Amino acid sequence: MEKNSENKQPVVENHKIDDRIAAVRDLIFGENMQQYSTEFADVYDQIKTLKDQTNKNLSESVTNLENKLADLESLMEHKFQDLNDDLDKRLADLDDEKADRKKLGKALEKIALMLQE
Template sequence: MAKNTEHNNETIGNQQIDNRIAAVRDLIFGENIQQYNSEFQEVSNKLKALQGETKKNLEDSVSHLENKLADLESLMEHKFQDLNDDLEKRIADLDDEKADRKKLGKALEKIAMMLQE
């Protein structure tokens, strides 16, 4: 029982010393610690703002790219339809003129060249 009382007294004494050390530390470094905390908070807020801005920019870029791809897809579909219509017209013209295979071959070569451009 005496050991417990001595141990409790030591613990209380150590806590008092720790409290005194903490009080001295706060007196000496308290202003600097508050300044550092304030600066860290500012940096943290700036990082959060930059993260939000970056996320918004990324979402805008993805949306812009998706729109551009949709426009390109539409343009390509329109171009292929035009080429298909032109091919059908030329085939019809060849049938009407009873043209030979050389004319058909040249027309197909021309269309192939247009597709490569």
């Protein structure tokens, strides 16, 4: 029984000491601590605002890039279709009985140059 009362007594004394230390700390630093708390709250709000703005900008940039890639893909498909149509037209112009290799070669060279552009 004596052990229980001995264990409780230091806990009560430590609590009183902690309260005294907290009171002295509040007297010395109380006003500064409130100012620091306010400044930290402002900094956290600014960080949150910047994070939200950055996420929004990133989302807009991704959407913009996706749109530009889709436009480029459409342009490339159109260009390939035009080249394919040109090749079909030139092949149709060649004589069915005898293919003129020089004309075919020149047509293919022209297509190759157009692809390089």
